[in-house]
Amino acid sequence: xxxxxxxxxxxxxxxxxxxxxxxxxxxxxxxxxxxxxxxxxxxxxxxxxxxxxxxxxxxxxxxxxxxxxxxxxxxxxxxxxxxxxxxxxxxxxxxxxxxxxxxxxxxxxxxxxxxxxxxxxxxxxxxxxxxxxxxxxxxxxxxxxxxxxxxxxxxxxxxxxxxxxxxxxxxxxxxxxxxxxxxxxxxxxxxxxxxxxxxxxxxxxxxxxxxxxxxxxxxxxxxxxxxxxxxxxxxxxxxxxxxxxxxxxxxxxxxxxxxxxxxxxxxxxxxxxxxxxxxxxxxxxxxxxxxxxxxxxxxxxxxxxxxxxxxxxxxxxxxxxxxxxxxxxxxxxxxxxxxxxxxxxxxxxxxxxxxxxxxxxxxxxxxxxxxxxxxxxxxxxxxxxxxxxxxx
Amino acid sequence: xxxxxxxxxxxxxxxxxxxxxxxxxxxxxxxxxxxxxxxxxxxxxxxxxxxxxxxxxxxxxxxxxxxxxxxxxxxxxxxxxxxxxxxxxxxxxxxxxxxxxxxxxxxxxxxxxxxxxxxxxxxxxxxxxxxxxxxxxxxxxxxxxxxxxxxxxxxxxxxxxxxxxxxxxxxxxxxxxxxxxxxxxxxxxxxxxxxxxxxxxxxxxxxxxx
Numbered sequence: 001x002x003x004x005x006x007x008x009x010x011x012x013x014x015x016x017x018x019x020x021x022x023x024x025x026x027x028x029x030x031x032x033x034x035x036x037x038x039x040x041x042x043x044x045x046x047x048x049x050x051x052x053x054x055x056x057x058x059x060x061x062x063x064x065x066x067x068x069x070x071x072x073x074x075x076x077x078x079x080x081x082x083x084x085x086x087x088x089x090x091x092x093x094x095x096x097x098x099x100x101x102x103x104x105x106x107x108x109x110x111x112x113x114x115x116x117x118x119x120x121x122x123x124x125x126x127x128x129x130x131x132x133x134x135x136x137x138x139x140x141x142x143x144x145x146x147x148x149x150x151x152x153x154x155x156x157x158x159x160x161x162x163x164x165x166x167x168x169x170x171x172x173x174x175x176x177x178x179x180x181x182x183x184x185x186x187x188x189x190x191x192x193x194x195x196x197x198x199x200x201x202x203x204x205x206x207x208x209x210x211x212x213x214x215x216x217x218x219x220x221x222x223x224x225x226x227x228x229x230x231x232x233x234x235x236x237x238x239x240x241x242x243x244x245x246x247x248x249x250x251x252x253x254x255x256x257x258x259x260x261x262x263x264x265x266x267x268x269x270x271x272x273x274x275x276x277x278x279x280x281x282x283x284x285x286x287x288x289x290x291x292x293x294x295x296x297x298x299x300x301x302x303x304x305x306x307x308x309x310x311x312x313x314x315x316x317x318x319x320x321x322x323x324x325x326x327x328x329x330x331x332x333x334x335x336x337x338x339x340x341x342x343x344x345x346x347x348x349x350x351x352x353x354x355x356x357x358x359x360x361x362x363x364x365x366x367x368x369x370x371x372x373x374x375x376x377x378x379x380x381x382x383x384x385x386x387x388x389x390x391x392x
Numbered sequence: 393x394x395x396x397x398x399x400x401x402x403x404x405x406x407x408x409x410x411x412x413x414x415x416x417x418x419x420x421x422x423x424x425x426x427x428x429x430x431x432x433x434x435x436x437x438x439x440x441x442x443x444x445x446x447x448x449x450x451x452x453x454x455x456x457x458x459x460x461x462x463x464x465x466x467x468x469x470x471x472x473x474x475x476x477x478x479x480x481x482x483x484x485x486x487x488x489x490x491x492x493x494x495x496x497x498x499x500x501x502x503x504x505x506x507x508x509x510x511x512x513x514x515x516x517x518x519x520x521x522x523x524x525x526x527x528x529x530x531x532x533x534x535x536x537x538x539x540x541x542x543x544x545x546x547x548x549x550x551x552x553x554x555x556x557x558x559x560x561x562x563x564x565x566x567x568x569x570x571x572x573x574x575x576x577x578x579x580x581x582x583x584x585x586x587x588x589x590x591x592x593x594x595x596x597x598x599x600x601x602x
Contacts, residue, residue, distance in 0.1 A: 324453070343460055344470040352440075355460040356449045373450055380454030387456060 018092065018099045020076045022049035024115050025152055033110070033145055036300075039135035043124060046149045047115025048072050048107035051091070052099030054155070059389060061155045062097060063146060064106040065163030065170035068294055069235075069286055071114040074106040075099075081285060089370045096379035097162070101386075105153065109170075110145040111137045111294050113287035120221060120287045130289075132218035137293060139166070139301045143173040147181070157181055159389065160382060164188035164367040165334065166294070169301050172314070172342065176303060179318035184385040186378060188326045189367040191338035192311050192345070193302035198333065201241050202295040205234030209288050218289055231288045232279030239278045244330040244363030304345075311345035318346075322388070323353040324381040326367075326374060333364040354381060401426075403482055403508045403592050406566050406574035408434050410506055410594050415477035418442065418502060420464050421484040425452035432457075440476070442467060465489045468497040476502035483590070485509045487541040496558055499597050505560075508568065508592040513547035513585045531570050532590050548585040555595060564594040 024047045027033070032042035049072045054061060064074050064087070071078075075085040075092050091097040097104055108116035111134075119134035126133075150158060161182050163171045168190025175185050191198075209215055212230025216223050240248075252271040267273040307313035323346050327339035336357050346353040358373045360366040367374065404427050411417060413435045419428050422441030425448075431437040441459035443449050452459040460467070464481065465488050479502035481494070486509050488494045498505040510532040511517075520528035527537040533545075546554075555562055566574035567588035574592060577584045 322458070340462075340467075340470070347460075347470055347475065348472045350472075350475065352458045353460065354449070354453055354458050355462075356446050356453070357461050358446060373446055377450045377453050380450060380452075380456075384453065384456030 018051045018075055019053060020049060020051050022072070023047070025149060027148060027152075031148065033141065033148070035135055035141050036138040037136050041110075041117065041135065044110065044117040044145060045115070045121070046107050046110070046117070046145055048105060048149060049074070049076065050106075050153075051075050051104040052102050054103040054153075058155055059157070059159055060101060060386075061103045061105060061150070061153075061158050062160045062162060063150060063158050063174075064091070064097070064104060065146070065161065065167035065174075066106060066109065067163070067165035067167050068238075068298065069282070069291075070167070071112065072106045072108045073114075075104070086368060089368070090375065090378065096375055096382055102159070105150070107146055107149050109142045109166075109294065111142065111290060111297060113290040116145070118287070119218070119289035119293055129221040131221065132289070134289070134293065136296055136300075138297050139169050139173050140177060142297065143170050143177060146170070146174075147178055150181070157183060160184040160186060160385065162186040162188075163190070165190055165364065166298055168334075169298070169303075172303055175318040175321055175323070176306075176314040179315075179321055182321055183389055184322040184324070184382070185318075186324045186326075186381065187339075187342060188374070189328055189331050189334055189339075189364055190342075191334040192304060192314075192342050194299050195338075199299045201238060202299055204237050206292050206295060208233040208237070209292060212288075215288060218292075220288070226283070227288045228283040231283045231286065231291060232276075234291060235282040235286075236275040236279040239275060241333045242363055242365040244332065244361055246330065246361045247363055250361075311341065312348035315346050315349035315351055319350050321351060322381075322385050323351055324377070325353060325355045326377060327355075327357050328360045328362070328364070328366040328371075329357060330361045331364045331366065402570070402572065402574060403568050403590070404430055406568065406592050407431075407480060407482065407506050407508075409574075410564065411435050411437060411478055414438070416440075416475070417478045417480060418471065418476045419480045419482070420468070420498075421481065422448075422452065422457075422459060424448050425455050425457045425459065427480065427482065428452070428457050428459075429455055463488075464494045464497075468494065468501060471501040473500055474503060478502055478504050478506055480506045482506075482508050483510070486545050487543060489543070491544045491546075492554060492558070495554065495560075495595075499558075499560060499595065503596060503600055504563070505595045506592065507595065508590060509546065509551065510542075510590045511548050511585065511588045512545040513549065514589050515586045516589070518586075530589070548579050548588055548591055549582075551591070551593070552579050555593075559598050561596045561598055561600070562593060563596055566592045568592055 026045045029042045032040045073085050074087045108114040111118045119130045123130040161171050161174045168187040171185050171187045209230040212227035214225040215227035255270040303314050304311040325339050327336040343355045356377050415437050417437045418440045420442045422443045428439040442462050444463045449459050449461045479498040516530045517528040565579040567577045568590040
């Protein structure tokens with residue numbers, strides 16, 4: 001979830017080797033998006049990037065689904081921040097997802113704030129930003145929009161749909177809703193539903209945003225202000241859940257920013273300064289209402305709920321999809337038992353599933369970092385799936 | 393002991409002979425996937441694995457195998473009834489916490505189970521204990537008592553009586569010895585309980601149509 005966590009640099013040459021392309025696709029009023037809430041959105045826009053080249057038989061397309069605060073800039077440099085993509089450990093030349101082999105697609109989710117339609121977009125009926133008039137969206141709604149994009153790109157079957165965290169939930173939703181349109185599915189550090197603790201942390205974040213006087217009932221954009229303080233606090237609280245106790249201790253301990261205590265409420269400890277920085281840099285790149293809508297979509301996510309509470313039923317039609325599920329030992333946001341619940345349901349559905357719990361003390365964000373076991377597991381899974389597909 | 397990664401192990405060859413082509417097989421404690429690989433090539437089985445070690449699971453993935461990280465004591469419950477034709481537990485039964493429960497789980501999730509284990513009544517084991525008064529260290533029991541993962545060693549006779557109490561059919565049995573090919577035996581004969589260094593059983597639930 002933390003796109004600032006990546007640390008790999010990229011040369012201009014590497015960026016060219018990525019063969020980056022993309023843009024924003026607009027669906028006309030003839031293609032409205034029916035939402036789970038019952039509302040309908042017409043004229044939606046989906047911003048996306050692609051890397052690599054679609055092969056002749058259109059069998060090498062991979063859709064990457066991003067996490068809560070991620071975006072479509074998975075590999076190439078981000079146009080506004082200039083920072084490298086959020087998953088350069090996994091996507092790029094010589095990486096498990098390689099533009100030399102795969103046609104990689106990543107789109108900004110519906111409800112997002114990086115070019116796809118969301119609460120910061122202009123409501124055609126009022127000519128002003130949607131704000132809270134934007135309909136509540138869900139993970140299945142996001143996936144429906146992705147499916148429209150994939151179809152518009154002329155791809156009948158995705159070779160793989162891949163994602164971590166909220167992206168992993170979209171992967172599971174793809175398997176439930178469009179099993180015939182995916183050959184393999186890779187779900188990392190994710191869960192089949194949001195737990196009470198997950199919802200609780202998100203509620204803290206939303207309350208922080210809404211308690212900021214500059215939030216103005218969600219109308220801040222029209223009024224020319226921004227609830228930066230509230231959003232920063234939301235990000236600070238959430239960021240703790242992406243790390244782990246040992247990782248925080250190792251990185252910061254009780255180290256001070258300066259010699260001696262301030263005997264006041266400045267950021268005495270390095271960990272305080274770090275969190276303040278995380279909060280402050282986040283507000284530059286994220287819209288507060290988007291944060292409310294996307295965290296809501298996550299909280300509403302419960303894949304089994306549409307299947308009488310039986311998760312296995314969600315995967316009943318996905319028996320022919322090759323699945324790989326990964327979790328991390330120190331992830332307490334979506335801990336290993338969540339991954340195991342997915343695996344159990346896939347086994348019960350008779351699907352072909354592999355599962356690895358990766359040793360890491362880096363918490364939930366481990367999926368964004370250089371974890372050699374993750375890298376080799378993903379490469380092994382994708383390469384063998386490619387051979388199996390070629391043999392068909 | 394964890395199942396050895398040595399491909400071409402004698403019990404692997406014996407297992408290969410027992411499995412019917414195209415069957416659905418779950419290999420519990422599949423290691424680096426050597427047996428599953430062999431079964432896939434030799435018998436075109438639809439194979440799945442359960443393996444405790446993450447690095448091994450990762451190697452299995454690279455081989456194109458579908459393997460779930462987990463162990464026999466805790467994670468067999470995740471598999472539905474009769475999901476497989478065969479469940480294989482090779483040289484692992486003596487290392488699990490609940491061998492009786494694991495054995496009945498095998499025959500819940502699969503129609504047939506293939507189980508191998510070292511025979512603690514082999515004459516060399518008996519002799520070591522009798523003559524030296526120490527925990528035996530033989531070819532198949534190669535580690536000192538304080539190092540070994542073997543916590544539930546049993547004899548051929550112990551195992552056949554467990555099968556009886558669980559109401560399981562013994563469809564076939566073979567004696568295994570290092571460097572020799574498997575030898576079909578009648579496990580009920582007392583002499584085999586002296587002679588077999590290790591044994592491999594093909595089990596099924598009573599009442600299963602052949």
